[in-house]
Amino acid sequence: SQQGEEDPQALSIQEGENATMNCSYKTSINNLQWYRQNSGRGLVHLILIRSNEREKHSGRLRVTLDTSKKSSSLLITASRAADTASYFCATGRGANSKLTFGKGITLSVRP
Amino acid sequence: GAVVSQHPSRVICKSGTSVKIECRSLDFQATTMFWYRQFPKQSLMLMATSNEGSKATYEQGVEKDKFLINHASLTLSTLTVTSAHPEDSSFYICSARRDSNYGYTFGSGTRLTVV
Numbered sequence: 001s002q003q004g005e006e007d008p009q010a011l012s013i014q015e016g017e018n019a020t021m022n023c024s025y026k027t028s029i030n031n032l033q034w035y036r037q038n039s040g041r042g043l044v045h046l047i048l049i050r051s052n053e054r055e056k057h058s059g060r061l062r063v064t065l066d067t068s069k070k071s072s073s074l075l076i077t078a079s080r081a082a083d084t085a086s087y088f089c090a091t092g093r094g095a096n097s098k099l100t101f102g103k104g105i106t107l108s109v110r111p
Numbered sequence: 112g113a114v115v116s117q118h119p120s121r122v123i124c125k126s127g128t129s130v131k132i133e134c135r136s137l138d139f140q141a142t143t144m145f146w147y148r149q150f151p152k153q154s155l156m157l158m159a160t161s162n163e164g165s166k167a168t169y170e171q172g173v174e175k176d177k178f179l180i181n182h183a184s185l186t187l188s189t190l191t192v193t194s195a196h197p198e199d200s201s202f203y204i205c206s207a208r209r210d211s212n213y214g215y216t217f218g219s220g221t222r223l224t225v226v
Contacts, residue, residue: 033214040222042117042204043155045214088154090215098145099206099215101155 005102006089012108019076021105023089024069030093032065034074037086037104046074046087081111113139113209117218124195124225131191132221134205140185141207145215146178149202158203161188195225 006023013019025032031050035043049056049065049072056063062075076083086106090099114137124130134144142163147155159180160168167180177199179191188207192199206217 035214035217040202040220042219043206043217045216048214098157098160100157103154 006087006105008105009103010106010108012110013079015079015081015109015111017079019079019083019107019109021074021076021087021107023072023074023102025072025089025091025100025102026070027091028093029067029091030097031091032063032072033090033092033099034061034063034072035088035090035101037088039086043088076107079107079109081109083107084109113207113213113216115205115207115216115218117205117221119221120219121222122224124223126196126225127194129191129193130195130223131189132203132205132223134188134190134207134218136186136207136216139207139209141188141209142185144182144188144205144207146180146188146190147204147206149204149220151202155204158190161190161205163188192223195223197225199223200225 033048034046037043047058047063049063060077065072086104088101088104090101116135118133144161146158148158149155157170158173161180161182163182169175182188202220204220206215208215
């Protein structure tokens with residue numbers, strides 16, 4: 001069953017703008033991860049945030065985690081047309097646990 | 112980094128035949144690999160967890176006799192879709208993780224079309 005729920009389901013922005021995507025989940029987690037998928041391709045891991053972390057940065061990416069609200073957000077700053085893709089959040093429990101994916105957000109960045 | 116190679120990337124087969132998909136961890140050993148299925152414009156649904164040297168763990172609703180998983184070595188897991196039917200047409204993706212400090216690495220996926 002799916003645990004993560006992202007919103008919005010689709011987002012269209014202009015190049016240069018920031019894109020914010022949200023994810024909510026239901027059960028306790030060890031970590032939350034964000035992935036990117038280009039059409040018809042595999043997933044690329046973007047960033048992992050552990051349950052005891054509140055914020056993490058990686059390049060143009062900023063992810064936050066609020067375990068009290070069971071939610072996370074992914075911010076992509078200064079978006080580029082190449083950022084156009086589907087973005088998924090996924091939650092993990094345990095050391096080598098399976099991931100549970102959200103439905104995904106389709107991001108379109110207009111040049 | 113951690114690299115996972117999946118092969119083939121695309122396969123078309125006739126209804127009733129079997130198809131084998133390979134997933135290899137190229138630069139690390141993976142005692143556990145995961146197999147997902149993805150329908151167009153939908154999320155990934157976990158099918159099974161592949162365990163090296165033991166039986167795979169299947170998710171509820173996934174037929175183990177239909178989707179045979181073999182994880183005979185620390186770097187290779189295979190998924191065989193047996194007696195494929197058109198409804199098995201989908202995008203299949205495997206993943207593995209080097210260790211808990213890494214995110215999961217995904218293969219590039221296999222587009223299966225059963226005609």
